[in-house]
Amino acid sequence: MQYRTLAATLLASATLAAAQFKVNVPSANDWWVAKSQNVLTWACQDSAAPQEFTVLIGNSDPTVLVQPLAIIAIQKNYDCSIIITQDQANQAAGTGYQVYLANPINNTDVYAVSESFEIKPLGSLYPTQQAAQASSASAAAASASASASAAATTDDKNGAVSVKAAGLVAGAVGVVAGLAAML
Ligand SMILES: *[C@@H]1O[C@H](CO)[C@@H](O)[C@H](O)[C@H]1NC(C)=O
Numbered sequence: 706m707q708y709r710t711l712a713a714t715l716l717a718s719a720t721l722a723a724a725q726f727k728v729n730v731p732s733a734n735d736w737w738v739a740k741s742q743n744v745l746t747w748a749c750q751d752s753a754a755p756q757e758f759t760v761l762i763g764n765s766d767p768t769v770l771v772q773p774l775a776i777i778a779i780q781k782n783y784d785c786s787i788i789i790t791q792d793q794a795n796q797a798a799g800t801g802y803q804v805y806l807a808n809p810i811n812n813t814d815v816y817a818v819s820e821s822f823e824i825k826p827l828g829s830l831y832p833t834q835q836a837a838q839a840s841s842a843s844a845a846a847a848s849a850s851a852s853a854s855a856a857a858t859t860d861d862k863n864g865a866v867s868v869k870a871a872g873l874v875a876g877a878v879g880v881v882a883g884l885a886a887m888l
Pocket residue numbers: 811812813814815
């Protein structure tokens with residue numbers, strides 16, 4: 706028992722030690738949207754986190770950005786996350802972007818780099834909105850198929866009504882399928 710507790714403690718501290726100061730959002734799965742407000746979050750609780758840093762944005766393609774561009778001169782670590790407005794960063798839609806958190810007095814001394822991420826065109830859904838829409842679309846599809854089976858079992862007396870109701874339900878399922886395909 707005692708041994709198992711010790712092992713668990715060691716495992717937990719190894720996991721902690723493996724954690725490091727890093728950018729959480731944006732990432733490969735958490736894109737930004739052009740000409741919009743975007744979220745930046747980082748591992749502010751990490752023991753290696755500096756007290757403050759400069760935020761820069763760069764792109765792997767030098768024709769997009771020749772070199773990383775500072776978008777916030779001094780950012781305090783304790784904020785943990787911030788909203789970046791289109792006045793602070795106004796990059797064109799595209800892929801290959803990365804956010805850098807760097808030493809304010811020497812921007813080539815980089816503390817953390819984000820994963821490569823995409824800036825989607827103005828009007829695109831944010832990752833959280835897209836996830837919400839996908840789950841409401843599947844909920845709608847589930848409820849549509851529930852009403853389809855209800856119609857099939859309760860409208861036996863009148864064949865004509867039954868067919869019409871089934872057609873309406875099929876139409877609703879088609880709309881939902883179309884929405885899902887657009888995602
Ligand atoms: C800035 O940081 C880089 C990377 O850590 C280092 O190589 C360079 O010497 C630093 N420059 C100055 C002026 O301290």
